[in-house]
Amino acid sequence: MTKLVNQPLCEECLKNKNVTQGQIVHHIIELKEDWEQRVNQKNLETICRECHNKHHKKKW
Known part of the structure; x- marks a missing residue:
C-alpha cells in the first residue's frame, strides 16, 4: 500500500x-x-489495470 x-x-x-x-x-x-x-521497493511499480493486463497478456 505504501507504493500506491x-x-x-x-x-x-x-x-x-x-x-x-x-x-x-x-x-x-x-x-x-x-x-x-x-x-x-525497486521491484515494485504502480500501474493501472489496463497496463497490468497488457503486461500479462504479453507473457501468455
Whole structure:
C-alpha cells in the first residue's frame, strides 16, 4: 500500500506522457521467479489495470 501512496499514478502511462490513476502495485520480477523480491521497493511499480493486463497478456 505504501507504493500506491507514494506513487499514485501509473508509471507505465507516465512514460507515454499520459496521466492515469494507478490501481495495482506490480512486481517487475514476478514472485514465482524470485520470492525474495516481494518487498524490494525497486521491484515494485504502480500501474493501472489496463497496463497490468497488457503486461500479462504479453507473457501468455
